Amino acid sequence: MNWIQIIVNIYLFLAVLLIAGITAHTFAKRGSLVSRYLLFVALTVLVHVTGYLMEFNASSLEAMMFWNQVQYFGIPFTPYFWILLALAYVRKRPLGWQAQVLLAIIPLITFFTRLTNVWHMLYYRAYVLIEQQGLLLVSLDKGPFYWLNAIYIGSMIVTANILYFVHARKSPVEGRVVANRMLFGSLLLLLSTVLLVSPLGGVGIDYSALFYPLAILIMTGVITRDHFLFIKPIARNRVFEQTVDALLVFDQDMVLVDANPAAYMLFPALNDLIRTPFDVLCDLVPDMCIIAKTNKISDLRLGDDHYKVSKKTLLDRLGQQVGYIVSFNDVTENVKIIDDLKAQSEQIRYLSYHDQLTGLYNRHFLESYTSDLNNDVHPLGVVFFDVNNLKEINDRFGHLEGDRLIERVAGKIREICREDDVAVRVGGDEFIVLMPGMDHDQLTLYSKDWSSLFKKISIRDLDTSIAYGFAIKHVEDTFDDAFMRAENIMYEWKRLKKEKN
The missing domain is CATH 3.30.70.270 (Reverse transcriptase/Diguanylate cyclase domain)
Structure with missing residues (x-):
């Protein structure tokens, strides 16, 4: 056993232990949709890497091909769960069962063509034992279904990378680092696939078994730590989008930079006014002029509706002013209740006197x-x-x-x-x-x-x-x-x- 084989064995053995631990951890923490898909990804990669570790240490062609077959209990299904994990992480709408069944067709075809005696020739037409730098490796003559599976794996991983990339660009500054980690982990899978199917990777080496553990480690760290501990900015963003109060965000020069859906409902003209200076905004939407004198809570009446308007300074982590956030709190119901109470109080006072x-x-x-x-x-x-x-x-x-x-x-x-x-x-x-x-x-x-x-x-x-x-x-x-x-x-x-x- 030469030093390359020793290093690879140690790496694969540690990878198996690591992925087994991740699988057990995600099984215990499988409450969310993201963690459930991570569990399936880790489980399929565990089967794959364990099989490759045994294949790498086998001394005969028959033993190598046996463990190669074992790996296909995991290999076809990793990209399937990988794309479902990406969709869940970026909070896209979950796929319907029909779409999930459609996505599973290629993995199922791959599984049966590789593991059945009747169809396995469509996957590997031939395989021979070779020696390379003192290592015994299997050289495989790939059949049409191998390339079909390779195209499927590549398309799933590329789609996942696109989802992570778009999500990273749309994330707030604090969340972009976390989203980029997910993107980097997914890019490792793409790199391993490219090396596996191209001449650049050489012959007989399964790069996916080497790169997948690193990708799983990175993404597990994000999902189990950053994704869940990073709930504060996610929650803040969700509150900003879903609060019933109209919220306007201005930079320190009082240029409008953002507005939530409630603000667009209150002031429909805002749709075309992002990046508009306040003085221009005030001319176009006169009701907003109250913001200029709002250093404390002010009252605004729009038709029959009443609002409490407040303007607060936004500070960065260093305590430097970066802008303002203006809120329009609908207090119409409160005003009606107060008016009713005043009327009742006046009525009671009148009756008492x-x-x-x-x-x-x-x-x-x-x-x-x-x-x-x-x-x-x-x-x-x-x-x-x-x-x-x-x-x-x-x-x-x-x-x-x-x-x-x-x-x-x-x-x-x-x-x-x-x-x-x-x-x-x-x-x-x-x-x-x-x-x-x-x-x-x-x-x-x-x-x-x-x-x-x-x-x-x-x-x-x-x-x-x-x-x-x-x-x-x-x-x-x-x-x-x-x-x-x-x-x-x-x-x-x-x-x-x-x-x-």
């Missing part, structure tokens, strides 16, 4: 209003009203007619109120009107026609009357003092009228 029957202010509002009453508001006229005959109407005609009477009285009270006056239904048949700036003489003059005004109210031909009394709150008075005086005057008026009748 207003009488449901008359729409006048209620006692709750009166208490709040008088607790905040400024002493600067003086004099303040306090008028107390009481509806006569309400109980009689309720008893004779029902409470609906009584409510109708209260509503009519409230309408008359609105008529006598000025713009700044406050009308309150205290409860039942009692009302209060607060009249800022009214002194006793003014209020006496102002109220001289009230009796005749309220006499015009009747329910089912039953005339009603309104008793009222007023007092003036001065600076030294509390509201309760003025309220009690007005109430007492009203009751005194009712007593006198009752005695008169």
